[in-house]
Amino acid sequence: MINLTMDGLKISVEPGATLLDVARFYGANIPTLCYDEALSPYGACRLCLVEIGEPGKSRLVSSCTYPAREKLNVRTNTVRVMQTRKMIIELYLATCPSSKTIQDLASKYGVTGVRFSPKNEECILCGLCVRMCEEQMQAKAIGFVDRGVNRRISTAFDRKSEQCRLCGACMYICPVCQARCQGPSEESTLCNACLNLSPPCLENNDHTLCYMDPCAACELKKKTNQ
Amino acid sequence: MKKNTVLGLEVPCGPNGVSVITVLQAIQGYYGYLPEEALEKAARELKVPLIDFYSVATFYKNFRLAPQGRREVVTCTGTACHVRGSEKITEEISRTLGVDIGSTTEDGEYSLKCVNCVGACALAPLVIVDGRYYGQMTSLKVRRLFSDNPTKTEQTVSSGLSE
Numbered sequence A: 001m002i003n004l005t006m007d008g009l010k011i012s013v014e015p016g017a018t019l020l021d022v023a024r025f026y027g028a029n030i031p032t033l034c035y036d037e038a039l040s041p042y043g044a045c046r047l048c049l050v051e052i053g054e055p056g057k058s059r060l061v062s063s064c065t066y067p068a069r070e071k072l073n074v075r076t077n078t079v080r081v082m083q084t085r086k087m088i089i090e091l092y093l094a095t096c097p098s099s100k101t102i103q104d105l106a107s108k109y110g111v112t113g114v115r116f117s118p119k120n121e122e123c124i125l126c127g128l129c130v131r132m133c134e135e136q137m138q139a140k141a142i143g144f145v146d147r148g149v150n151r152r153i154s155t156a157f158d159r160k161s162e163q164c165r166l167c168g169a170c171m172y173i174c175p176v177c178q179a180r181c182q183g184p185s186e187e188s189t190l191c192n193a194c195l196n197l198s199p200p201c202l203e204n205n206d207h208t209l210c211y212m213d214p215c216a217a218c219e220l221k222k223k224t225n226q
Numbered sequence B: 001m002k003k004n005t006v007l008g009l010e011v012p013c014g015p016n017g018v019s020v021i022t023v024l025q026a027i028q029g030y031y032g033y034l035p036e037e038a039l040e041k042a043a044r045e046l047k048v049p050l051i052d053f054y055s056v057a058t059f060y061k062n063f064r065l066a067p068q069g070r071r072e073v074v075t076c077t078g079t080a081c082h083v084r085g086s087e088k089i090t091e092e093i094s095r096t097l098g099v100d101i102g103s104t105t106e107d108g109e110y111s112l113k114c115v116n117c118v119g120a121c122a123l124a125p126l127v128i129v130d131g132r133y134y135g136q137m138t139s140l141k142v143r144r145l146f147s148d149n150p151t152k153t154e155q156t157v158s159s160g161l162s163e
Helices: A019-025 A079-095 A100-108 A128-136 A169-173 A216-225 B020-031 B036-046 B050-059 B079-083 B086-097 B139-145
Strands: A002-006 A009-013 A049-052 A059-062 A073-075 A142-145 A152-155 B003-006 B009-012 B071-076 B110-115 B127-129 B132-134
Touching (some): A009 A019, A059 A079, B036 B050, B079 B086, B086 B110, B086 B139
Antiparallel strands (some): A142 A152, B071 B127
C-alpha cells in the first residue's frame, strides 16, 4: 500500500492507482473532459490538474496520468488549481462555445465571460473518440491527422475507412457534439442562464425540495404562461 | 541488422518488428513520395490500421503524399523576407505557375513550398529555384523568371550559398 496525503487527509491506496482514481474515491470533485474509466488515460484536457509537492515548490500535474506515489502531498482545490482550471474552461468555451458539456462546466466553476474570440470549432482534440475506436471497438478507423494548429481527427486520406463499422461510439463519447442548451439567449457565447435563474418555487414554498431537472423548467413554464 | 521486406522493399527491423517510420521511409525512397495505394497495401501486409501510416505521414514534414515536381521553387518567409514582401512574391509565383503553396502543378513541372529562413537575409526577398538563389525579388522579376525566356532574369545570385 502507498501512503500519501490528499487535501490534508492521510490515506493509503493500492499501487497502480492514479491520483484521479484516489481523489474520486475519496470524494474530491475533479472535472474531466478527456477521461473515461473504460479507456486508457491520455492527459489531454488538463482539467483534472492537481497541485503536488510542498508549498513553494509545488507543481501542477494532470491527475488522470499521475500515479500515486509514497509520501506525495496532493492538493486538489487550491487557489492556483482553481484559477488554472477556470482559465482552461474559458479557453475551451472560446474553442467550442456550443458544447453543452463545456457550458455546464463553465457554469459550475463560475466562468461568466469569455475574453477570447469564439472559434466555433467542432472538436477539442481530447482524443476520446480515437481511443474509443481503438480500445473498445477494436477498429482504429480514426486518428489524429496533421500537426500543430492544423491537427484534427479524421480517417486515413479523409475517406471512408475499411475498419469503420459505423458503430457511432465516437459520437457517443464525444463531449462537444451534443446540442447546446436552449437557454433564454441562444446567440451569445455564454448565456449564464443557469446561474441567473432563481427557482420560483422557493418563493412560494419554503420547505419543498425541487426534483425538476433542470430547475429552470418551472421558470420557463411560468414564462410561457404569461 | 535484421531486414524485413514490405511490398518487396527492404526495411530495417528492430527487436519489436519494423516501425511505421522506417516503412514509410522505404516507400518514399522507392517512389519519391507516398502513394495512397502503396500505403494501403503495406497496411494490409503488416496488418496495421491505415490511419497509423496516415497520421505519421501527415505529422512529419519529411513525408510527401503527392509527387514532387521536376523543379522545386522555394520562397523564404523568414523575418527579413517577410518585411520586404515575400508574401506578395509567393502570391505572384502561385498565380504565375498556377500552383498552391505546398503543392505541385498539374503537369508535374513545378512544386512550390515556403521555408522560414535560409540565412541569406541580405538578399531578401529570396526565391530559390532548384538550388539557384534569386535575391531581391519583385513581382516583375518573378514573371520574368518563369516566362519562357528565363535568360533575361537579371541580378541572379548563383548558388554560392550552401543549400
